[in-house]
Amino acid sequence: MKSNSGYNLMELMVCIAARQLEDGKTAVIGTGMPLAAAMLAQKTAAPSLVILFEAGGVAPKLQRLPISVADSNTQTDGLLHTSMDVIFEACQRGTIDYTFLGGAQIDMYGNINSTMIGTDYNHPKVRLPGSGGANDLASLCWKTLTITPHDKRRFVGKLDFLTTPGYLTGPGARERAGLPEGSGPFKVISTLALMGYDPDSKRMRVESLHPGVTRDQVIENTGFEMLFVDPLPETPEPADNELRILREEVDPLGLVIGKSGQ
Amino acid sequence: MNEQVQSLTPQGELFCSPDVEEARSFFREKPRTMTNKLMSVSEAVSRFVHDGDYIASGGFGGVRIASAVLHEIVRQSKKDLGLSGHTATHDFQILAAGRCFNRCDIAYIVGLEMRGLSPNGRRYMESGAVKMTEWSNATLAWRYKAASMGIPFLPARVVLGTEVMKYSAAKTIECPFTGQKLLAVPALYPDVGIIHVHRADIYGNCQLDGITIADYDVGRSSKRVIITAEHLVDTDEIRKEPIKTLLPFWLVDAVCHVRYGSYPGNMPYEYFSDEEHLAEWIQAEQDPKTFQEFLDKYIYGVNDFAEYLELKGGESRMAELHELEPLRRIGEVPVPAKGGNR
Numbered sequence: 001m002k003s004n005s006g007y008n009l010m011e012l013m014v015c016i017a018a019r020q021l022e023d024g025k026t027a028v029i030g031t032g033m034p035l036a037a038a039m040l041a042q043k044t045a046a047p048s049l050v051i052l053f054e055a056g057g058v059a060p061k062l063q064r065l066p067i068s069v070a071d072s073n074t075q076t077d078g079l080l081h082t083s084m085d086v087i088f089e090a091c092q093r094g095t096i097d098y099t100f101l102g103g104a105q106i107d108m109y110g111n112i113n114s115t116m117i118g119t120d121y122n123h124p125k126v127r128l129p130g131s132g133g134a135n136d137l138a139s140l141c142w143k144t145l146t147i148t149p150h151d152k153r154r155f156v157g158k159l160d161f162l163t164t165p166g167y168l169t170g171p172g173a174r175e176r177a178g179l180p181e182g183s184g185p186f187k188v189i190s191t192l193a194l195m196g197y198d199p200d201s202k203r204m205r206v207e208s209l210h211p212g213v214t215r216d217q218v219i220e221n222t223g224f225e226m227l228f229v230d231p232l233p234e235t236p237e238p239a240d241n242e243l244r245i246l247r248e249e250v251d252p253l254g255l256v257i258g259k260s261g262q
Numbered sequence: 263m264n265e266q267v268q269s270l271t272p273q274g275e276l277f278c279s280p281d282v283e284e285a286r287s288f289f290r291e292k293p294r295t296m297t298n299k300l301m302s303v304s305e306a307v308s309r310f311v312h313d314g315d316y317i318a319s320g321g322f323g324g325v326r327i328a329s330a331v332l333h334e335i336v337r338q339s340k341k342d343l344g345l346s347g348h349t350a351t352h353d354f355q356i357l358a359a360g361r362c363f364n365r366c367d368i369a370y371i372v373g374l375e376m377r378g379l380s381p382n383g384r385r386y387m388e389s390g391a392v393k394m395t396e397w398s399n400a401t402l403a404w405r406y407k408a409a410s411m412g413i414p415f416l417p418a419r420v421v422l423g424t425e426v427m428k429y430s431a432a433k434t435i436e437c438p439f440t441g442q443k444l445l446a447v448p449a450l451y452p453d454v455g456i457i458h459v460h461r462a463d464i465y466g467n468c469q470l471d472g473i474t475i476a477d478y479d480v481g482r483s484s485k486r487v488i489i490t491a492e493h494l495v496d497t498d499e500i501r502k503e504p505i506k507t508l509l510p511f512w513l514v515d516a517v518c519h520v521r522y523g524s525y526p527g528n529m530p531y532e533y534f535s536d537e538e539h540l541a542e543w544i545q546a547e548q549d550p551k552t553f554q555e556f557l558d559k560y561i562y563g564v565n566d567f568a569e570y571l572e573l574k575g576g577e578s579r580m581a582e583l584h585e586l587e588p589l590r591r592i593g594e595v596p597v598p599a600k601g602g603n604r
Contacts, residue, residue, distance in 0.1 A: 031375055031376050032376055053473075054399060055322050055325070055349070055473055055475050056473030056474060056475055057473055063588060064588065067324075067375060067376045067377070067535065067537070068322060068323065068324055068325055068351075068375045068376070068528070068535075069322070069375070070321075070322030070323070070324075070325040070326075070349070070473060070475060070528075071324075071325050071528045071530075071534075071535065072325075072472075072528055072530045072531070072534065072587060072588045072589045073588055074473075075472050075473060075530055075589060076588050076589060081472050081473045081474075082473065082474070083403075083473065083474040083475060083476060083477075083478055084349075084399060084400070084403045084475050084476050085400075085403045085404060085407055085476065085479065088399070088400035088403065088404075088420075092418070092419055092420075111424075115396070115425070115426070121394075121429060122390060122394075123388070123390055124387075124388055125388075126384065126388070127371075127372050127383075127384050127387040127388050128372065128373070128379070129370045129371060129372050129373030129379075130347070130368045130369060130370050130371060130372075130396060130398075130426075131369060131370070131396070131397070131398035131399065131421075131426050132349070132369060132370035132373075132398070132399055133369075133370075133398065133399035133400065134398075135398040135400075135420055135421055135424060135426050136398045136399060136400035136401070136420045136421075139419060139420040139421070139422070140419065140420060161425050162424045162425040162426075163424060163425065163426055164424065165422075165423050165424050168423050168424075173423065174423065176423075177422040177423025177443070178419060178422040178423070178434065178442065178443030178444060178445070179419060179420075179422055179423060180419055255376070
C-alpha cells in the first residue's frame with residue numbers, strides 16, 4: 001500500500017483527517033484512526049483541541065493510543081474523570097464541536113450502518129456491534145467526520161440498517177425527525193478522496209482527490225451517484241513533519257498506520 | 263432509507279417494566295441495616311442471580327468489569343437471563359460463551375473495540391436464540407439514570423429518525439413547553455447489577471478511582487447489587503475521601519474481595535488489560551470445538567476465579583500487567599481492613 005512518495009494510505013488518511021479539526025474546539029473521539037487523527041491535530045495545527053471520550057475521560061495528556069474508549073490511556077493526566085451521561089449531555093447541550101466515526105456502510109447523505117449486514121433484522125448475515133455511542137454523537141455533536149476505506153461495499157446506495165443519522169433523507173430531514181438544528185455530517189475521509197456535503201442537497205460530494213486517484217476510480221468504487229466540486233483539486237500530500245510526528249509520537253507501534261487498507 | 267423510517271412505530275420489546283411504583287415498593291422493603299455482606303463470589307451468585315433475571319454489567323466491556331462474577335454465572339449455568347448490552351465487550355463475550363441470556367437490550371455487543379468481533383458472540387446473536395431490542399450508549403445510560411431518579415422515562419434528542427428507533431422500545435413525545443419532538447427512553451430497573459471497584463468495606467460502601475462510566479446509575483437502578491473489590495478496607499478508609507464513594511452500603515447486597523477481579527480487562531491504576539489472553543479468547547472462538555475445550559479449561563474446569571488467574575500466570579503475570587498500567591501508583595499500598603470500625 002506504499003505510494004511512491006513514501007507514505008501508505010492509512011498515513012495519508014490520518015494526516016488529511018487531522019487537518020479537518022480546527023484549534024480551540026471540542027471533540028468526542030473513538031479509538032483507531034479517528035483518535036490517531038485527533039492526536040496528530042493536537043501535535044500540529046490544533047494544540048488546544050480538547051479530546052473527550054464517551055466513557056468519561058476528558059482532556060487527558062495522551063501518551064499512547066487507547067485500545068478502548070474507556071481504558072487507562074484515556075485518563076492519563078486528565079482534566080476531568082467523569083461518567084458517560086455527563087459526556088453525552090455535554091453533546092446534547094451543544095458544547096461539543098466534532099465527533100469522528102467509522103462504520104461498515106455509509107450512504108450519500110452520510111447515514112451510517114454499524115448494526116448488521118443482511119436483509120432480515122432477526123436473522124442477520126453478520127451481526128455487528130450496533131450503535132455504541134455513534135448514533136448519539138452524530139445526533140448531537142455539531143459536525144460529524146467519518147473515516148473509512150473507499151469501496152462499493154461501504155459506499156452503498158441503500159444501507160442494510162440505518163444506525164447513525166447523517167442527513168437522513170436530505171435537507172430538513174434531521175430537524176423534522178427532532179434532531180438538533182444545524183448539526184450533521186461534515187467530512188468523509190476515504191482511501192480515495194476527501195468529501196464534504198453539498199449545502200443545498202445535503203448529498204456527499206468529492207472536495208479533493210488523493211494524489212494519483214481519478215474521478216472514474218471514485219465513481220467505480222461508489223454505490224451511489226457521487227457529486228464533485230468543480231474545479232476538482234488534488235488533496236495536498238502529507239508534509240514531512242506530519243508523517244514524522246505521526247510515526248514517532250502518535251503511533252510508534254503502528255497500531256493504526258501499520259495496518260493496510262481493508 | 264426513506265421518510266417511512268421516521269414515521270415507523272418502534273417495535274422492539276421492552277424487557278423490563280419502567281413502573282416506578284413497583285420499583286419504589288421493592289426499594290421500600292430492601293434492608294437498610296449495616297450488616298456484614300462479605301461472601302464468596304460463588305455464594306453471591308447463588309443467592310442473588312436467579313435464572314431469568316435481568317443483568318447489568320458495570321464498567322466498560324474490557325475495563326473495570328466484574329469478571330469473577332461473570333465467570334461464576336457461566337460456571338453455575340445460569341439460564342434465560344436478560345442482558346443490558348451496554349458497552350458490552352468482554353463481559354458480553356463471557357456470558358455469550360455460557361449461552362446464559364436469551365434477550366438483550368443492545369447498545370454495543372459482539373464487537374471488542376479495536377480487537378475486532380467475537381466469533382462466538384456473532385454465532386450466538388445470528389442464531390436467533392436471543393431476542394434483541396436496539397438502543398445506544400446514551401439511551402441505555404439515560405435509562406439507568408431515569409430509574410435512579412425514580413421517574414418512568416427521560417426525554418432525549420438521539421436515535422430519532424433512524425432504524426435504531428424502529429427496533430427500540432422507545433417512544434416519541436412532544437415537549438409540553440416548546441412543542442419540540444423528543445425521544446422518551448423508559449426507566450430500566452435491572453434485577454442485578456454487578457460492579458467491580460477499587461475498594462469496599464464489608465458493608466458495601468465502595469469507591470472507584472477514575473472514570474465512573476454508567477456505574478453511579480447502574481448501582482442505583484439495580485434491585486440487587488453485587489460488588490467485587492480489588493481491596494477490602496475499613497469504613498474509616500471510605501470516610502477519608504467520601505467524594506470517591508460510588509455507592510453507600512444500603513444499596514449493596516453482596517461484597518466479594520477479588521484481587522485482579524477485572525482480569526483480563528484493564529483496571530485503571532492497578533493493571534492493564536492482558537491483550538495476549540484476550541487474543542487467545544478470540545482465537546479459541548473461531549472453532550466451536552476448540553472454544554469448548556478453552557471454556558472447560560478456564561471456566562468449567564476450575565473451582566473459582568483464583569484458579570483461573572493461576573492458570574494465566576498468577577502473581578507474576580499480574581505484576582507484568584501492573585508494569586504496563588499507565589496510571590499505576592508507585593509505592594502506594596491501600597490500608598487493608600482490620601475489621602470492625604464504621
